[in-house]
Amino acid sequence: MDKFSHLDENGKAKMVDVSEKSISHRQAVAYGRVLLNEKTYEMVKNSQIKKGDVLTVAKIAGIMAAKNTSRAIPMCHPINLTAIDIEFKMNDKQNFIEIFATCKVDEKTGVEMEALSAVSLAALTIYDMCKALQRDIEITNIKLLKKSGGKSGTFTNESNFS
Amino acid sequence: MDKFSHLDENGKAKMVDVSEKSISHRQAVAYGRVLLNEKTYEMVKNSQIKKGDVLTVAKIAGIMAAKNTSRAIPMCHPINLTAIDIEFKMNDKQNFIEIFATCKVDEKTGVEMEALSAVSLAALTIYDMCKALQRDIEITNIKLLKKSGGKSGTFTNESNFS
Amino acid sequence: MDKFSHLDENGKAKMVDVSEKSISHRQAVAYGRVLLNEKTYEMVKNSQIKKGDVLTVAKIAGIMAAKNTSRAIPMCHPINLTAIDIEFKMNDKQNFIEIFATCKVDEKTGVEMEALSAVSLAALTIYDMCKALQRDIEITNIKLLKKSGGKSGTFTNESNFS
Amino acid sequence: MDKFSHLDENGKAKMVDVSEKSISHRQAVAYGRVLLNEKTYEMVKNSQIKKGDVLTVAKIAGIMAAKNTSRAIPMCHPINLTAIDIEFKMNDKQNFIEIFATCKVDEKTGVEMEALSAVSLAALTIYDMCKALQRDIEITNIKLLKKSGGKSGTFTNESNFS
Amino acid sequence: MDKFSHLDENGKAKMVDVSEKSISHRQAVAYGRVLLNEKTYEMVKNSQIKKGDVLTVAKIAGIMAAKNTSRAIPMCHPINLTAIDIEFKMNDKQNFIEIFATCKVDEKTGVEMEALSAVSLAALTIYDMCKALQRDIEITNIKLLKKSGGKSGTFTNESNFS
Amino acid sequence: MDKFSHLDENGKAKMVDVSEKSISHRQAVAYGRVLLNEKTYEMVKNSQIKKGDVLTVAKIAGIMAAKNTSRAIPMCHPINLTAIDIEFKMNDKQNFIEIFATCKVDEKTGVEMEALSAVSLAALTIYDMCKALQRDIEITNIKLLKKSGGKSGTFTNESNFS
Numbered sequence: 001m002d003k004f005s006h007l008d009e010n011g012k013a014k015m016v017d018v019s020e021k022s023i024s025h026r027q028a029v030a031y032g033r034v035l036l037n038e039k040t041y042e043m044v045k046n047s048q049i050k051k052g053d054v055l056t057v058a059k060i061a062g063i064m065a066a067k068n069t070s071r072a073i074p075m076c077h078p079i080n081l082t083a084i085d086i087e088f089k090m091n092d093k094q095n096f097i098e099i100f101a102t103c104k105v106d107e108k109t110g111v112e113m114e115a116l117s118a119v120s121l122a123a124l125t126i127y128d129m130c131k132a133l134q135r136d137i138e139i140t141n142i143k144l145l146k147k148s149g150g151k152s153g154t155f156t157n158e159s160n161f162s
Numbered sequence: 163m164d165k166f167s168h169l170d171e172n173g174k175a176k177m178v179d180v181s182e183k184s185i186s187h188r189q190a191v192a193y194g195r196v197l198l199n200e201k202t203y204e205m206v207k208n209s210q211i212k213k214g215d216v217l218t219v220a221k222i223a224g225i226m227a228a229k230n231t232s233r234a235i236p237m238c239h240p241i242n243l244t245a246i247d248i249e250f251k252m253n254d255k256q257n258f259i260e261i262f263a264t265c266k267v268d269e270k271t272g273v274e275m276e277a278l279s280a281v282s283l284a285a286l287t288i289y290d291m292c293k294a295l296q297r298d299i300e301i302t303n304i305k306l307l308k309k310s311g312g313k314s315g316t317f318t319n320e321s322n323f324s
Numbered sequence: 325m326d327k328f329s330h331l332d333e334n335g336k337a338k339m340v341d342v343s344e345k346s347i348s349h350r351q352a353v354a355y356g357r358v359l360l361n362e363k364t365y366e367m368v369k370n371s372q373i374k375k376g377d378v379l380t381v382a383k384i385a386g387i388m389a390a391k392n393t394s395r396a397i398p399m400c401h402p403i404n405l406t407a408i409d410i411e412f413k414m415n416d417k418q419n420f421i422e423i424f425a426t427c428k429v430d431e432k433t434g435v436e437m438e439a440l441s442a443v444s445l446a447a448l449t450i451y452d453m454c455k456a457l458q459r460d461i462e463i464t465n466i467k468l469l470k471k472s473g474g475k476s477g478t479f480t481n482e483s484n485f486s
Numbered sequence: 487m488d489k490f491s492h493l494d495e496n497g498k499a500k501m502v503d504v505s506e507k508s509i510s511h512r513q514a515v516a517y518g519r520v521l522l523n524e525k526t527y528e529m530v531k532n533s534q535i536k537k538g539d540v541l542t543v544a545k546i547a548g549i550m551a552a553k554n555t556s557r558a559i560p561m562c563h564p565i566n567l568t569a570i571d572i573e574f575k576m577n578d579k580q581n582f583i584e585i586f587a588t589c590k591v592d593e594k595t596g597v598e599m600e601a602l603s604a605v606s607l608a609a610l611t612i613y614d615m616c617k618a619l620q621r622d623i624e625i626t627n628i629k630l631l632k633k634s635g636g637k638s639g640t641f642t643n644e645s646n647f648s
Numbered sequence: 649m650d651k652f653s654h655l656d657e658n659g660k661a662k663m664v665d666v667s668e669k670s671i672s673h674r675q676a677v678a679y680g681r682v683l684l685n686e687k688t689y690e691m692v693k694n695s696q697i698k699k700g701d702v703l704t705v706a707k708i709a710g711i712m713a714a715k716n717t718s719r720a721i722p723m724c725h726p727i728n729l730t731a732i733d734i735e736f737k738m739n740d741k742q743n744f745i746e747i748f749a750t751c752k753v754d755e756k757t758g759v760e761m762e763a764l765s766a767v768s769l770a771a772l773t774i775y776d777m778c779k780a781l782q783r784d785i786e787i788t789n790i791k792l793l794k795k796s797g798g799k800s801g802t803f804t805n806e807s808n809f810s
Numbered sequence: 811m812d813k814f815s816h817l818d819e820n821g822k823a824k825m826v827d828v829s830e831k832s833i834s835h836r837q838a839v840a841y842g843r844v845l846l847n848e849k850t851y852e853m854v855k856n857s858q859i860k861k862g863d864v865l866t867v868a869k870i871a872g873i874m875a876a877k878n879t880s881r882a883i884p885m886c887h888p889i890n891l892t893a894i895d896i897e898f899k900m901n902d903k904q905n906f907i908e909i910f911a912t913c914k915v916d917e918k919t920g921v922e923m924e925a926l927s928a929v930s931l932a933a934l935t936i937y938d939m940c941k942a943l944q945r946d947i948e949i950t951n952i953k954l955l956k957k958s959g960g961k962s963g964t965f966t967n968e969s970n971f972s
Contacts (some may be wrong), residue, residue, distance in 0.1 A: 013215040015894050052174070137306075374497050542704045570825050698821050700822070720882075761934065
């Protein structure tokens with residue numbers, strides 16, 4: 001772990017060549033939070049109780065973002081995801097929404113960027129749905145929780161939630 | 163400020179109808195941070211001193227994300243941005259990279275989601291460029307700093323940086 | 325009304341030149357139906373009563389399709405839609421779902437293809453959500469109900485529903 | 487066949503996890519019709535006799551739609567189609583154009599949505615090419631004719647053409 | 649004419665800010681050639697005499713490329729083209745196909761990149777249609793022939809065809 | 811080598827059916843040149859010496875174009891590239907920039923169009939970055955240098971550089 005993912009020896013951008021890697025089942029879970037004020041949080045919660053569409057729109061945006069990753073992040077390889085799942089948890093004590101995204105693939109390269117993209121666009125969509133209610137919403141703590149598969153094996157993020 | 167941006171009275175998703183709004187010059191500035199460990203931070207810094215490509219790739223991803231916003235966030239209106247600018251600042255004390263994105267348009271609807279998308283994808287691209295160096299990178303503090311134009315006028319985010 | 329929209333005098337494809345047309349407010353309403361068998365229809369209906377996501381996913385697909393029209397239909401001009409609305413009606417007697425899509429724009433060219441694309445992709449998405457329940461779902465009656473704006477003025481479709 | 491394709495037990499949208507499915511050769515044929523009035527039908531027919539471009543533009547739109555399916559229908563998996571074929575038949579008695587689309591793939595998931603998307607966009611493109619001739623064109627009878635491959639085996643649609 | 653289009657004073661990429669420019673009618677014509685060997689050239693020519701689809705597919709690819717320019721070229725602004733026209737000329741003496749693309753817009757920024765993209769993708773598509781016939785096809789002489797509109801006025805390329 | 815790649819016996823467009831082909835490792839190298847006048851060439855060269863972003867932006871555009879090939883060229887199959895590499899060489903004697911693009915894949919179909927797309931969009935992006943300096947830039951000599959893999963085996967372009 002001492003070289004940039006996509007830079008050559010001169011510091012110039014270079015997509016990793018994965019052609020010699022072997023196909024394995026790879027999986028990644030990413031995480032993020034959307035911080036709301038009390039009023040906005042309560043409105044989202046009430047809307048969810050009445051089964052409103054806020055988080056459904058965000059989920060779909062996240063799923064489509066995962067599928068779009070290689071067109072959005074310049075050095076990402078195109079891969080055919082076999083599963084994308086997004087879950088939301090409401091934190092009533094601190095007025096934030098937690099987002100968990102899981103991606104799976106059988107490929108030569110991993111899916112952490114796909115999971116992170118799913119979280120990011122789901123979060124931005126929650127922001128978009130709520131921006132008429134509150135202008136200082138904040139998206140935070142976007143990170144990889146876990147990945148498995150490939151030569152580097154399983155990784156679990158031990159960092160405390162900041 | 164007491165209704166969701168894109169929900170009807172039944173809580174169902176509904177794109178805002180902006181056809182009756184008037185065209186005005188609108189501008190937004192968004193912000194975000196990428197938290198690195200000391201080793202990764204130093205490597206990015208050294209690479210930037212040698213004018214490596216890490217932040218250039220991130221900037222381009224951010225610019226392209228701003229242009230792609232209405233295809234990524236379901237309820238966003240398509241608009242023709244007239245300017246997108248992305249700036250990075252290195253914070254040596256705390257090992258993070260700050261991202262500032264500014265978008266401009268003359269349209270019936272604002273550009274905050276475009277600026278926030280630019281920040282998010284620039285951040286994800288920094289993550290992608292550095293993920294071989296460090297697996298617990300964190301993206302945080304994504305928020306709107308300022309917006310102007312349109313009926314609601316100028317907004318400046320007074321929240322302390324968390 | 326005696327020439328193809330996008331063919332030259334030799335029958336070769338040619339995008340219409342709208343540069344000399346004037347900007348006006350244009351609007352179009354399109355329609356379509358998804359025919360289900362009784363069992364599938366009842367399951368969708370029950371799911372909607374419990375506020376499940378079938379039609380929300382379809383609505384979002386329709387909205388995104390409207391925005392994507394000029395990339396999907398070769399001779400369509402890019403335009404910045406100011407409103408897209410999609411409505412569903414359940415027909416209990418005949419077990420079908422009706423889809424109505426309304427698009428608006430202030431542009432040199434109309435929005436009927438945008439409204440028709442929205443209906444088509446919303447219908448295909450309902451199909452996709454239900455295809456594990458029934459394999460002979462049928463999408464039918466896709467047509468323009470109404471358009472207004474532009475030199476040709478208002479049109480209302482008087483055809484009986486077939 | 488008693489569960490929605492992409493809903494969880496709470497009725498919330500969820501992409502099917504196909505990671506455990508096995509790769510097999512899968513094929514699907516979809517169908518649709520574009521209903522024209524006599525004048526428009528004759529003009530398309532004459533244009534085709536002179537080898538005009540109407541149906542070629544529609545065919546290309548259909549092929550590109552098949553390739554774009556997973557970006558247009560939210561819960562569709564990305565797959566690498568190995569063949570897309572689109573055929574048109576002119577029905578002189580009833581003034582309609584029939585569209586047949588065949589898609590093939592070696593994947594963990596089927597291609598019916600790809601074939602149906604190809605038919606739908608080919609039909610919309612015929613509409614777009616003819617809309618200056620006739621405003622009440624109708625697209626109808628979009629359905630799956632046949633699919634094969636995968637665990638569920640071969641299906642042939644026995645429904646009469648409505 | 650002494651500064652790069654999209655670099656700041658430090659040589660870093662920066663999209664031009666066109667927000668202060670005025671809207672005017674802008675037009676550009678671009679050109680390119682596809683060099684074929686005699687056999688391939690004759691086959692294309694015969695196919696065109698029988699009104700085959702080679703150049704129609706290329707034309708559609710060119711039109712769609714023009715519309716996609718701001719998503720393909722990082723620093724290009726999104727604009728709503730009002731006209732795209734592509735013409736082909738067969739040069740029997742030297743066995744090449746000439747491509748002319750004209751784009752129009754009423755915007756704050758010009759359309760030369762759109763016209764050049766149209767030529768490039770039309771040329772690549774001719775290549776793709778013919779690559780089973782000949783492996784050393786060459787695309788050449790891609791350049792701007794003419795542009796008008798905007799502060800810099802009309803430009804006509806006086807360079808001899810190389 | 812006596813049939814068009816994507817035409818049926820009637821000269822109508824038809825995507826090649828590759829479903830029966832076998833997967834093999836395939837690779838292609840494409841080439842192109844951007845001709846500059848002396849002043850522009852010197853400015854690019856100086857900018858590169860100071861490690862400016864001109865060629866980095868072009869490289870990223872090329873990489874993204876390779877990934878986008880099946881959406882830009884109508885008859886191209888979608889494939890998951892495993893490597894894309896783009897190299898630039900400055901020719902001081904004749905004031906041109908050479909572009910080399912290499913693509914790799916393990917698939918049923920080759921990658922020459924991907925490599926050629928990468929070259930073309932990298933070239934167009936250099937043009938875009940320099941168009942404020944010079945209006946008669948020319949892109950030329952786009953061709954395949956080499957391909958390997960698949961039934962037809964290895965091909966090396968022996969044509970002299972024109």
